[in-house]
Each structure stands twice: as C-alpha cells, then as structure tokens.
Amino acid sequence: MSSSSNRQCAACKQLRRRCTSNCIFLPYFPPTDPQRFSFVHRIFGASNVAKMLQKVEEHERGDVAESLYYEAHCRIQDPVYGCVGIITLLHEQIYDFQCQLAKVEAEIQVVKAQQLGSKNAWVK
Numbered sequence: 001m002s003s004s005s006n007r008q009c010a011a012c013k014q015l016r017r018r019c020t021s022n023c024i025f026l027p028y029f030p031p032t033d034p035q036r037f038s039f040v041h042r043i044f045g046a047s048n049v050a051k052m053l054q055k056v057e058e059h060e061r062g063d064v065a066e067s068l069y070y071e072a073h074c075r076i077q078d079p080v081y082g083c084v085g086i087i088t089l090l091h092e093q094i095y096d097f098q099c100q101l102a103k104v105e106a107e108i109q110v111v112k113a114q115q116l117g118s119k120n121a122w123v124k
C-alpha cells in the first residue's frame with residue numbers, strides 16, 4: 001500500500017483520487033513538491049491544467065508545467081500584475097542599463113577626443 005501511495009502524483013493526492021500510470025500530472029507534479037500543483041490548481045484549476053498539458057506534444061509538457069507554475073507563483077505573489085509585474089520591472093532595468101551604457105560610451109568618446117586633441121597639440 002505504501003508503494004502505491006508513493007507513486008501518487010501531487011495532483012491526485014490533493015484531489016483525493018487514484019493516480020494511474022498514465023496520469024497526465026504524474027511526470028510534472030511529483031509528490032515531493034506538493035506546492036507546485038497547489039499553486040497551478042489555485043490559479044488555473046486542475047482541469048484547465050490537464051487540458052493545457054494534453055493540448056501540446058509530450059516533449060513540450062515539461063515546459064508547459066514549468067511556465068504554468070511560474071505564472072501561478074507570480075500571480076499569487078502579485079495578484080494585480082502577476083508575471084507582467086516582473087516583466088515590466090525587467091524592462092525598466094534594461095532601459096536604465098541602456099541609459100548608463102550610452103552615458104559611459106559618450107564619456108569614452110570624450111576621453112578619446114581629449115587624448116587625441118592633446119596628442120595632436122604635442123606633435124605640433
């Protein structure tokens with residue numbers, strides 16, 4: 001009995017149903033990480049998660065489960081913006097770094113121009 005309950009995925013365990021060897025959740029929601037399924041179930045609902053996993057090729061299901069988990073985790077942490085909040089923050093950081101880079105590149109050009117100017121003055 002304990003061996004069969006060990007094979008039960010986190011989804012079937014939480015939904016209190018029997019987990020079969022062809023359970024759609026089994027490879028992606030292991031019993032060792034119950035929070036992973038708990039998050040996606042809370043945000044998307046178990047049947048929607050199952051439908052989304054079934055819609056794609058088997059080799060893509062790991063990525064689907066991972067992105068659903070990421071989105072659910074973000075949505076729980078930030079109910080207003082979810083992962084869009086993180087994307088916006090990263091866009092702002094990219095913009096800030098681009099501005100810093102442009103400033104440093106301009107400073108380099110100024111220093112190069114000054115060096116060139118002083119070199120030319122010395123040659124004359």
Ligand SMILES: [Zn+2]
Nearest residue numbers: 009012019023
């Ligand atoms: Zn299962």
